[in-house]
Amino acid sequence: MEIKSSWVINKPIAHRGLHNFDYPENSLPAFKNAVDNGFAIELDVRLIDDKNIVTFHDDKLSRMTNRDGYVANLRATELDDIRLKKTEYSIPTFEKVLELVNGKVPILIDIKKIGHSIVLEKTLIDMLKSYNGDYAVESFDPYSLQFFYEYAPQILRGQLSSFFHHADFDTSRHDKRLIKRLKFNNISHPDFVAYKVTNLPNKYVKNAGLPVVAWTVKSELQAQKAQNLCDNYIFEGFIPKPNDDKKE
Numbered sequence: 418m419e420i421k422s423s424w425v426i427n428k429p430i431a432h433r434g435l436h437n438f439d440y441p442e443n444s445l446p447a448f449k450n451a452v453d454n455g456f457a458i459e460l461d462v463r464l465i466d467d468k469n470i471v472t473f474h475d476d477k478l479s480r481m482t483n484r485d486g487y488v489a490n491l492r493a494t495e496l497d498d499i500r501l502k503k504t505e506y507s508i509p510t511f512e513k514v515l516e517l518v519n520g521k522v523p524i525l526i527d528i529k530k531i532g533h534s535i536v537l538e539k540t541l542i543d544m545l546k547s548y549n550g551d552y553a554v555e556s557f558d559p560y561s562l563q564f565f566y567e568y569a570p571q572i573l574r575g576q577l578s579s580f581f582h583h584a585d586f587d588t589s590r591h592d593k594r595l596i597k598r599l600k601f602n603n604i605s606h607p608d609f610v611a612y613k614v615t616n617l618p619n620k621y622v623k624n625a626g627l628p629v630v631a632w633t634v635k636s637e638l639q640a641q642k643a644q645n646l647c648d649n650y651i652f653e654g655f656i657p658k659p660n661d662d663k664k665e
Contacts, residue, residue: 429456430651431653432459434458443461458524460514460524461529463530471511472509472511473488475488496508523552524551524552525575530558539568576601579616617631617647633652634652
């Protein structure tokens with residue numbers, strides 16, 4: 418798919434689904450809410466101990482669940498016993514998410530990984546081969562994107578970046594400086610750049626010469642900034658107005 422005609426730059430994308438107090442982030446009801454409202458979905462994927470993939474942002478369980486420990490140590494048989502926040506909902510497998518969305522809206526898959534294993538990327542490629550819907554991948558890790566470039570170049574790739582004031586990505590300080598400056602683009606070969614909205618505009622994005630998706634837009638004011646500076650944005654905490662769906 419040509420990026421210039423892609424959904425990636427044509428309509429705001431719901432961050433971790435269209436979540437709220439009742440529908441936790443990265444949950445099936447948050448994804449259904451996005452589908453029902455016609456928004457593309459950004460979601461996070463992680464590999465668990467039995468090599469299943471789940472949708473969950475943090476490496477630790479404590480912020481979002483009634484459990485302590487690391488997501489990577491879970492097995493699929495445990496998921497139904499874990500509650501997201503104080504709701505009845507549990508951590509979904511990526512397989513269940515694909516079944517729910519079923520091509521109704523596009524999916525932007527944020528790859529969260531620990532270490533240098535490529536099991537997550539390989540498993541994703543295998544799962545997506547039979548999926549009838551639009552999707553793209555994004556990651557802070559340029560080597561993860563490099564794997565997609567080499568083995569599934571038809572999948573659109575987004576290089577995530579920011580000024581790394583917080584621990585957005587677990588890597589060395591040297592790597593963070595290079596990722597901030599988009600110096601790994603010759604490795605990741607991204608189709609677009611996804612950059613933190615509060616770090617825009619900047620010369621690194623301008624010099625990259627690629628379509629830009631801002632993250633994470635949390636207000637109408639930030640949405641206006643993103644519209645003026647970028648091709649699209651990932652949002653949460655509000656519903657974009659109809660005239661925000663596409664930048665003029």
